[in-house]
Amino acid sequence: MAPSHTPAPLQGLTSVVTGGSRGLGLLMADRLAARGSTVTLAARDPDELDRAADLLRARGRHGIRTAVCDVADRAAVRDMMRTAAHGRGGIDTVLACAGIIQVAPVRDIGAAEFERAMDGIFRGALHTSLEALPYLRESPAGGRLGLIGSVGGIVAPPHLLPYACAKSAVGALAEGLHAELAKDGVSVTAVHPGLMRTGSHLQAEFGGDAGREFGWFSALAGAPLVSMDAARAAERIVAAVERRRTRIVLTPAAKAAAVLHGIAPAATTRLTAVADRLLPAPTGTAGGLRKGRDTPPPAHPVAARLRAWGSALGDRAATAYNERPAAPRPQHR
Numbered sequence: 104m105a106p107s108h109t110p111a112p113l114q115g116l117t118s119v120v121t122g123g124s125r126g127l128g129l130l131m132a133d134r135l136a137a138r139g140s141t142v143t144l145a146a147r148d149p150d151e152l153d154r155a156a157d158l159l160r161a162r163g164r165h166g167i168r169t170a171v172c173d174v175a176d177r178a179a180v181r182d183m184m185r186t187a188a189h190g191r192g193g194i195d196t197v198l199a200c201a202g203i204i205q206v207a208p209v210r211d212i213g214a215a216e217f218e219r220a221m222d223g224i225f226r227g228a229l230h231t232s233l234e235a236l237p238y239l240r241e242s243p244a245g246g247r248l249g250l251i252g253s254v255g256g257i258v259a260p261p262h263l264l265p266y267a268c269a270k271s272a273v274g275a276l277a278e279g280l281h282a283e284l285a286k287d288g289v290s291v292t293a294v295h296p297g298l299m300r301t302g303s304h305l306q307a308e309f310g311g312d313a314g315r316e317f318g319w320f321s322a323l324a325g326a327p328l329v330s331m332d333a334a335r336a337a338e339r340i341v342a343a344v345e346r347r348r349t350r351i352v353l354t355p356a357a358k359a360a361a362v363l364h365g366i367a368p369a370a371t372t373r374l375t376a377v378a379d380r381l382l383p384a385p386t387g388t389a390g391g392l393r394k395g396r397d398t399p400p401p402a403h404p405v406a407a408r409l410r411a412w413g414s415a416l417g418d419r420a421a422t423a424y425n426e427r428p429a430a431p432r433p434q435h436r
Contacts, residue, residue: 112345114139116244117191119184121174121231122201124151126301127251130337131198132167133159138345140196141166143187147173174201174227180234194238196344198249199231199273204303205265205392206320207310210385216310216392217265224269228276239289246289249344250277254297254357258364258371261379262316281349290347294340297357298323298330308392315383317398329356 118135122128123144132142136159144167146152152169159167172183188194202224205216228250239246255263256270277293284291304321323329331354343351352358364371 112138112244113196113341116140116195116242117187117193118142118196118198119145119187119194119231119235120198120200121145121172121180121227122199122251124148124155124169125306126303127296127299127333127337127340128198128200129155129158130301130334131200131341133162133164134337134341135196135198136164136167138341141168141191143168143170143183145170145172145174145183145187146201147171174199174230175222177226177230177234180230184234184238188238193241194235194246195242195244196247196249197231197235197239198251198340198344199228200251201227201231202251202269203266204263204307205310206262206307206316207313207392208262208383208385209264210387211311212265212392217268220265220269221272224266225272225276228273232276232280236284236289240284240287242289247292247344247347248280248284248289249292249294249340250274250280251340252277252293252295254295254352254354254360257295257352258360258375261375262382277350290344292344292348293350294343295350295352295357295361296331296336296340297352297354297360298326299333299336299353300325300327300330301333305394305396307395309395309398310392311386311388312383313391313393313398314400317395319382321395330354 113135118140120128120132120135120142123132123142124146128146129144132144135142144152144155149171152171156167156169168187170183170186172179174180184194203220205212205220207216232248232250235246235248239248250273252274253266253270255267256272256274259267259271274293274295277291281291281293304317304324307320309316309320336353339353340351352361360371
């Protein structure tokens with residue numbers, strides 16, 4: 104007798120991905136849809152959302168919806184969840200991935216950059232979690248919540264301090280929610296990726312000596328021996344949420360850093376101080392962050408070559424994962 108077909112755990116369920124219009128969020132949405140889940144992509148840019156939905160549908164993914172939503176606005180998140188649940192019988196899986204990356208020495212940023220990081224990353228994850236919980240508790244399949252932190256929230260890297268602070272808070276939120284929601288049948292997975300080749304170097308914001316900051320960041324984010332293929336990372340994250348794992352750390356370098364920090368936190372902090380000496384010096388002028396795609400080329404030829412090499416490594420991912428801005432529409436007279 105042929106074995107009976109067992110549906111995948113996420114087949115026929117309803118999912119929401121915040122930050123789902125590009126990069127890792129888009130790739131996780133693809134993996135959810137591939138498992139037979141209907142998916143709502145939530146992000147702030149409607150044009151970006153439309154392109155993301157078209158990319159997924161071109162891959163044969165069905166049941167894709169989009170919702171324009173700023174996750175820093177809790178009321179907007181509440182409305183988005185209500186819309187996502189409408190006609191679907193509720194919401195079963197939620198992945199919170201929205202956020203921003205700011206790269207600059209702390210002397211070249213102000214409190215506003217920390218506040219923006221907390222709004223977009225931590226408060227975004229908090230609002231998403233709180234507004235999703237009523238639906239996840241009622242899910243017949245048992246709700247699943249995945250919060251995307253970062254190894255940068257475990258070991259704070261220099262020149263990424265606002266990002267690291269916000270991601271650290273997301274990690275604490277995930278651990279606390281896991282403890283409190285287990286009795287409700289809701290699983291919470293804390294996800295701590297290392298560097299991934301998503302093309303995010305074009306969307307990240309850079310300050311200080313912006314051209315050189317872009318150079319080192321794009322080089323590390325695109326280097327195959329240091330960073331991870333983003334599609335592979337997305338598959339592992341969705342599989343971890345599907346299996347209700349408590350925590351997942353991605354990339355060997357991230358795992359090593361997390362273990363070292365747990366065993367010898369003082370030594371780890373001293374190593375990050377050494378790394379800081381290799382990075383561009385502060386300019387001493389706060390403010391003026393700009394997107395990676397808008398940063399000027401560095402004057403030093405070695406830095407310029409590093410920038411060109413690093414950017415080239417991530418450019419293919421940027422195109423594939425909707426990280427590039429749309430081409431201007433032709434003007435008709």
